[in-house]
Amino acid sequence: MTILIMTGVLLIAAGFCGVRLYMLQAQVVELQLNTHKMMFPSQIKAARRAYFRGLLREAYQQKLKRNWAIGFIVVAVIAAGFAINVQFNAIAVDELGNGLIPLMRNVAISATAVAMISAVLLGLSLANWQMQTLSQANQDHDATDLYFTPQPVLTKQLLWRRELGLAISAISVLLTLSAWVGWLPDPTPGTVKIQNSAVQPSSTTSSSSSATTASSTTSSSASAGSSSWQRTDPNTEYPIDAMKEAKYASASAVKALTDSDLASLYFLEYWHLTAFKIVKRQGMRKLVDIPIKWSKMIKMC
Numbered sequence: 001m002t003i004l005i006m007t008g009v010l011l012i013a014a015g016f017c018g019v020r021l022y023m024l025q026a027q028v029v030e031l032q033l034n035t036h037k038m039m040f041p042s043q044i045k046a047a048r049r050a051y052f053r054g055l056l057r058e059a060y061q062q063k064l065k066r067n068w069a070i071g072f073i074v075v076a077v078i079a080a081g082f083a084i085n086v087q088f089n090a091i092a093v094d095e096l097g098n099g100l101i102p103l104m105r106n107v108a109i110s111a112t113a114v115a116m117i118s119a120v121l122l123g124l125s126l127a128n129w130q131m132q133t134l135s136q137a138n139q140d141h142d143a144t145d146l147y148f149t150p151q152p153v154l155t156k157q158l159l160w161r162r163e164l165g166l167a168i169s170a171i172s173v174l175l176t177l178s179a180w181v182g183w184l185p186d187p188t189p190g191t192v193k194i195q196n197s198a199v200q201p202s203s204t205t206s207s208s209s210s211a212t213t214a215s216s217t218t219s220s221s222a223s224a225g226s227s228s229w230q231r232t233d234p235n236t237e238y239p240i241d242a243m244k245e246a247k248y249a250s251a252s253a254v255k256a257l258t259d260s261d262l263a264s265l266y267f268l269e270y271w272h273l274t275a276f277k278i279v280k281r282q283g284m285r286k287l288v289d290i291p292i293k294w295s296k297m298i299k300m301c
Contacts, residue, residue, distance in 0.1 A: 024157050
């Protein structure tokens with residue numbers, strides 16, 4: 001429980017740092033909107049992003065650091081996904097596997113921590129270079145220029161980026177120590193052992209056979225009950241009898257029916273016959289109140 005509380009506090013701190021960085025970026029955009037009143041915030045953000053990429057394109061080492069940081073983040077995400085899969089969906093097949101599963105989980109968490117800390121260090125180095133480069137570029141730009149960034153904003157951005165990197169590194173180190181020391185719970189097995197699984201098919205077969213026997217017995221008793229009900233109730237009225245007793249309609253009435261009317265009548269007749277079968281299958285002695293007059297209307301056709 002203590003590990004979860006500390007991890008939650010660090011996650012909240014990392015989220016707060018991210019919010020502060022977003023607010024500083026919004027502050028710069030708001031400052032530029034006061035000067036460039038004909039531009040939208042998205043245009044200002046895109047222009048400043050393109051300007052920074054242009055500066056980064058000229059510095060090969062910093063561009064290489066950025067690419068390596070992205071690569072370490074990808075590796076960290078893959079390793080974290082593998083660790084989560086081992087933690088909550090471990091496959092216990094034998095005693096050797098049960099011993100290897102915690103080791104695999106710990107190695108994956110360690111790889112995640114190393115990759116994240118490496119990415120954080122490269123990101124902080126890139127952030128320091130960005131602040132120095134933008135500070136020098138401010139000397140060539142006026143305060144009303146689109147690419148101008150106030151020096152206090154640059155200093156605060158570097159500070160909050162360092163705090164964010166520190167929080168992420170602390171989370172990585174805490175999870176790694178918890179895994180190796182044994183503070184994290186044991187992985188949850190996803191399947192049973194082979195010895196137990198070998199007995200499973202026979203029990204499943206016997207249960208399925210018993211279920212089949214029970215279902216056949218139930219169906220036979222149900223059919224017997226329905227047949228006895230048909231024999232003991234000679235006054236049953238079937239829908240087909242009502243159709244036979246219905247009189248034919250005149251030719252003028254038939255010609256007045258449209259295709260939609262015919263479709264509706266056919267559907268009602270189908271529903272009539274189906275409802276009768278459902279009621280008979282349920283063993284009820286009285287039919288549902290279905291209007292027989294629709295049978296006479298269908299016979300017009």
